[in-house]
Amino acid sequence: MSLPSGQTLSKAALFRVRLLHLGAWIGFGFFVWALRSREIGPVPAALGAVIWLSGGVALTLGLREVFRRSRLAGWSFTSLVILAATLSILAAPIWYLVVHTLVLASFTGVQALGVGAMFARMVSDVTAESRWWIPLGNWMTYTSVLLTWSSLYFGINAMLDLESEHARSAHALKLADSARLRALQSQLNPHFLFNALNGIATLIREGDRARAADTVDTLSDFLRLTLQKLDSPEIPVREELAFVEQYLRIQRLRFGGSFLATVDADPETQDALVPTLILQPLVENAVRHGVLARAQGGALSVSIRRRDEVLVITVEDDGPGLGSESAHPYGVGFKNSAERLAALYGDDAHMSVGARPYGRGFVVVVFLPFRKALRMPANPARVAVAL
Numbered sequence: 001m002s003l004p005s006g007q008t009l010s011k012a013a014l015f016r017v018r019l020l021h022l023g024a025w026i027g028f029g030f031f032v033w034a035l036r037s038r039e040i041g042p043v044p045a046a047l048g049a050v051i052w053l054s055g056g057v058a059l060t061l062g063l064r065e066v067f068r069r070s071r072l073a074g075w076s077f078t079s080l081v082i083l084a085a086t087l088s089i090l091a092a093p094i095w096y097l098v099v100h101t102l103v104l105a106s107f108t109g110v111q112a113l114g115v116g117a118m119f120a121r122m123v124s125d126v127t128a129e130s131r132w133w134i135p136l137g138n139w140m141t142y143t144s145v146l147l148t149w150s151s152l153y154f155g156i157n158a159m160l161d162l163e164s165e166h167a168r169s170a171h172a173l174k175l176a177d178s179a180r181l182r183a184l185q186s187q188l189n190p191h192f193l194f195n196a197l198n199g200i201a202t203l204i205r206e207g208d209r210a211r212a213a214d215t216v217d218t219l220s221d222f223l224r225l226t227l228q229k230l231d232s233p234e235i236p237v238r239e240e241l242a243f244v245e246q247y248l249r250i251q252r253l254r255f256g257g258s259f260l261a262t263v264d265a266d267p268e269t270q271d272a273l274v275p276t277l278i279l280q281p282l283v284e285n286a287v288r289h290g291v292l293a294r295a296q297g298g299a300l301s302v303s304i305r306r307r308d309e310v311l312v313i314t315v316e317d318d319g320p321g322l323g324s325e326s327a328h329p330y331g332v333g334f335k336n337s338a339e340r341l342a343a344l345y346g347d348d349a350h351m352s353v354g355a356r357p358y359g360r361g362f363v364v365v366v367f368l369p370f371r372k373a374l375r376m377p378a379n380p381a382r383v384a385v386a387l
Contacts, residue, residue, distance in 0.1 A: 029053040055098040084150040092142035199254040222246040259291040265304035290319025316363035
């Protein structure tokens with residue numbers, strides 16, 4: 001079943017709608033039977049209700065097809081209301097004629113069974129009415145029932161359309177967020193790759209071919225890891241730390257012993273999920289604008305801790321800090337990271353940047369919801385790396 005929104009109702013949903021349609025008619029049939037059973041008897045009332053119900057179901061199935069095609073054609077709400085009212089008025093005499101004819105035909109059958117006397121009252125009521133012209137009271141009753149059914153039809157389909165639109169909007173937002181995350185993630189590789197290649201070119205110009213070759217090998221390992229995780233918006237902390245270790249190894253090959261880097265993660269955080277490559281741009285910023293901004297070099301540290309249901313990631317350096325013109329703490333890496341946090345977690349995650357509370361330097365703290373990956377490592381251990 002196609003909806004005006006362009007969506008197609010699944011077979012299961014279509015079955016439920018049709019079951020609801022039939023169930024409503026059966027329920028209304030029981031109501032009619034209960035009204036008539038005292039007057040003409042339960043058995044004749046049951047036969048009359050079945051005939052009346054069959055005519056109504058057959059008629060509304062036809063109306064449903066007309067309404068469906070009109071909605072698919074894009075008719076306005078006003079046009080649909082006029083159509084429903086007109087068809088209800090015109091279909092009422094048809095329904096009456098069908099009921100009238102079938103009751104008289106059924107009476108012929110029950111007479112042959114020898115139980116015609118039981119149905120005499122029902123037949124007398126029918127024969128007292130004109131067969132070819134519907135009485136005004138019957139016309140109004142049948143029209144009211146058809147108008148009620150039409151209202152329910154359009155109401156239920158409006159709810160289905162709304163639900164479908166919500167589902168489609170949610171799916172579109174999910175696709176948009178996924179595309180946005182991939183675009184943000186893909187920004188990191190060219191940005192980092194440019195700096196790494198520039199460092200390799202410098203080593204070659206200086207004639208240090210051994211370090212240049214080692215840097216190329218480490219860079220290829222790093223890029224291979226990033227390509228493997230390109231479609232993963234989140235990865236465990238242990239895998240994220242592998243990226244950080246590769247990056248720091250590249251920087252050590254480029255700059256020698258001009259800086260010290262330590263990475264310390266609690267064992268229980270090893271399986272916590274973090275955005276892919278969330279640490280690399282933060283560490284890169286600390287290296288470029290913090291550690292390497294000092295003539296004698298410096299140090300940076302990364303720590304990952306759990307505070308109740310929050311994962312806290314801290315990256316700090318002992319560089320010039322915010323007071324220096326050479327420090328640019330709000331560059332591409334920070335903007336990228338903040339946007340990815342917002343896309344993945346909304347208000348459940350945020351990032352704080354500023355001066356270190358002790359000594360000079362710069363600190364970035366990321367707060368994430370603590371969620372563990374499905375696959376658990378056998379023996380998680382604290383990671384402590386000094387490069």
